[in-house]
Each structure stands twice: as C-alpha cells, then as structure tokens.
Amino acid sequence: MTWLARVYVTLKPVVNDPQGLTIRQALADLGFGSVRQVRSGKYFEIQLEAPDRDAAEAQVDAFCRRLLANPVIEDYRFEVEQLSPARA
C-alpha cells in the first residue's frame, strides 16, 4: 500500500530565524508593510510503502527523528494520506 506523507519542519519558536527576518525585510522593501513575522521551514512530500496507517506513521516519525529534523533546534509534524490504488 502506498502512502503520501507531508512533513513540515520548523525552527523552534525560541530559535533565531535569520532567513525569516530577511524575507520579512524583503517584503517590506517591496511595499508589504503589513507583515508582522515570517518563519521559514522545510517541507517534504514522501511516498512510501507500508501495510497500514500506523506503520506508515511510525516510519515517517523515524525519518524525521533520524534525518529530516534536528531535534535540538527544530520541531516537525506530518500528515499521512493513502494514495488511491490507481497511483499505488
């Protein structure tokens, strides 16, 4: 069974985000003064094989812990969705 996981990795709120600050400034320079805050992060779409939803979620959690996120400075969350049989 094929699953699609959408993974969001964000910096923890206490961690400085120079990329986000730069984007906020760039938006201000473009005339968008309404922007209060920008936080940057990473996004991954992962297709994987797993027998059921629990197994798929356990695998994606392991991907995040072992590779995709740095637990010292980053948080992660994800959603898992079953791909239709036609795409599997």
Add this chain to the structure above:
Amino acid sequence: MTWLARVYVTLKPVVNDPQGLTIRQALADLGFGSVRQVRSGKYFEIQLEAPDRDAAEAQVDAFCRRLLANPVIEDYRFEVEQLSPARA
C-alpha cells in the same frame, strides 16, 4: 486583524529535485527501503495584518508571486487562518 498564512512552495513535478533524491538515498542507507520518492520544498509561516480574509489571501498570493516562489520551476499553495484576538 492578524492572520497566519502557511505557505508551501514545491518544485513543479517535471523539475529535477536533487535534494529529494539525496534524501531518498540517505533514508535507504539508514535502512528505510520502503521510500519510493521524496520531493523537497519550502514552508513559511507568515503573520500579517489585513482587514478581512480576501485581503489577506490577496496579499499572500502577491508575496508568493513576487518573492517566495520562482514561477518558472515552482508551484505554491497557502492557507490563511485568523489568529485569535488574544494573539492579535
């Protein structure tokens, strides 16, 4: 009124994604052979001021077109959510 926009920027499906390929290989090297495909992207959380939802969405669309996404090789989508008055 304060709004939170969640912006997802992804490479168009026809565009090569060397970062995604590298992550897939790294996951395989870690023993996760169940991974079929990884696509990498960017994720932003933006807080902005706007009088209503339509105005907020129009602004975020402009942010994406003018700064956050490269329309030649990337797609974007976003969601806008009103922050509670306590946080506004």
